[in-house]
Amino acid sequence: MVIDSFAVAIERFNGPILVAHSPMQQRSAMNLDERVARIFGDNEPTRFGSGWMSGTTSVFLGIIATGGVACFHLPATLTSPEIRAILPLPWVRALIEGVIGLGFLLGLASTLLRQRKVLGFAGMAMALMASLAGGGRVPATETLPPVPFHLGLDWFLINILLLAVIFVPLERLWPLRSQSIFRPAWTADTVYFLVSHLLVQVSTWLNLLPAKVFFAWAVHPGLQDWVRSQPALVQFFGCALAADLTEYWVHRCFHHRRWLWPFHAVHHSSTSMDWLAGSRLHLGDVVFTRAVTFIPLFLLGFDQTPLIAYLGFVSIHAVFIHANVSWNFPRWVEALVVTPRFHHWHHAIEREAIDRNFAVHFPWIDRFFGTYYAPPGKWPTGYGIEGHPVPDGFMEQCSYPFRRQKLD
Numbered sequence: 001m002v003i004d005s006f007a008v009a010i011e012r013f014n015g016p017i018l019v020a021h022s023p024m025q026q027r028s029a030m031n032l033d034e035r036v037a038r039i040f041g042d043n044e045p046t047r048f049g050s051g052w053m054s055g056t057t058s059v060f061l062g063i064i065a066t067g068g069v070a071c072f073h074l075p076a077t078l079t080s081p082e083i084r085a086i087l088p089l090p091w092v093r094a095l096i097e098g099v100i101g102l103g104f105l106l107g108l109a110s111t112l113l114r115q116r117k118v119l120g121f122a123g124m125a126m127a128l129m130a131s132l133a134g135g136g137r138v139p140a141t142e143t144l145p146p147v148p149f150h151l152g153l154d155w156f157l158i159n160i161l162l163l164a165v166i167f168v169p170l171e172r173l174w175p176l177r178s179q180s181i182f183r184p185a186w187t188a189d190t191v192y193f194l195v196s197h198l199l200v201q202v203s204t205w206l207n208l209l210p211a212k213v214f215f216a217w218a219v220h221p222g223l224q225d226w227v228r229s230q231p232a233l234v235q236f237f238g239c240a241l242a243a244d245l246t247e248y249w250v251h252r253c254f255h256h257r258r259w260l261w262p263f264h265a266v267h268h269s270s271t272s273m274d275w276l277a278g279s280r281l282h283l284g285d286v287v288f289t290r291a292v293t294f295i296p297l298f299l300l301g302f303d304q305t306p307l308i309a310y311l312g313f314v315s316i317h318a319v320f321i322h323a324n325v326s327w328n329f330p331r332w333v334e335a336l337v338v339t340p341r342f343h344h345w346h347h348a349i350e351r352e353a354i355d356r357n358f359a360v361h362f363p364w365i366d367r368f369f370g371t372y373y374a375p376p377g378k379w380p381t382g383y384g385i386e387g388h389p390v391p392d393g394f395m396e397q398c399s400y401p402f403r404r405q406k407l408d
């Protein structure tokens, strides 16, 4: 009863479903969504002032606070040396204290506004637990023991907090579709986001390995010196261009090679586009694409600063182009840089848009190679793959390319 009502509430919040799931897919897709709904759901309204937004935000902040304090207690295991090196510790401590305080207050507000108190109590409990575990006051360990493997929990927490602060308001203020943050399969996409960040050490190692092992012989010091003598801004654009030209062809191969497509089909299985949808990438897709894309960057030998600036740009831009925002940019902007409208067409269910718009940064690469499709001012009517061949759920999608090949 509670779940049914919650589903109705979500449905009302979501607006029309654009592409229907098959009954079997819907049943498995809703598993984790449904389990979360079973714990936190109710049949009360979700409008502003109902305690819904304060409750969900409180739970979100409670998770961030608990994870942040865990990072302070187990820094060698849960955090990345690269992230630790650049984060200003006093700011992080202040941030954790702020998140705990805000999480607790929003939880309290939710319990006062809402009949079912589970959201508010859960948020308050996590904030309280994080505070009792030391909050932002946990002493930092001076020297960390060397560990062969670490998780990137700090990277996950910072990135999801930053992206949520940017994109949740944008998608509420300028929505393309009337859909909730908690649209179908949002839990699976969150798991993708979590796992890809936790495994940052492994994936970075795998991304760099092929270039260093197989292409070290091709390094030309004279060429690298010339590249590094260019202004940082030129190197930044050079980096983006080299990466996008490579990624265009890798992406195109993923669409046209029968053995590669099942890996990339996972990304195209999203029937809702939003800031989390871009996270749905099979590990095989991510590693193969990034490893090949890194080869020209490795050979050209860009400076660290433009390279890191480019990686920072990619991490925000890749999320932005999937976002549920209705922005129509001026034609000249759309011609120069990939916008959400361009990439939404890449995910479109319309037949004329299939195997189009492979570029990730520069749409004129698609114009040049004859694969551009984005009718002016128009957006797709829906997203996904015809027939919905990819199962729902994180684990099912991880094994899909291998099961699919066996069946073939």
Ligand SMILES: [Zn+2]
Binding pocket: 251, 255, 264, 268, 346
């Ligand atoms: Zn694609």
Ligand SMILES: [Zn+2]
Binding pocket: 267, 278, 322, 343, 347
């Ligand atoms: Zn995409």
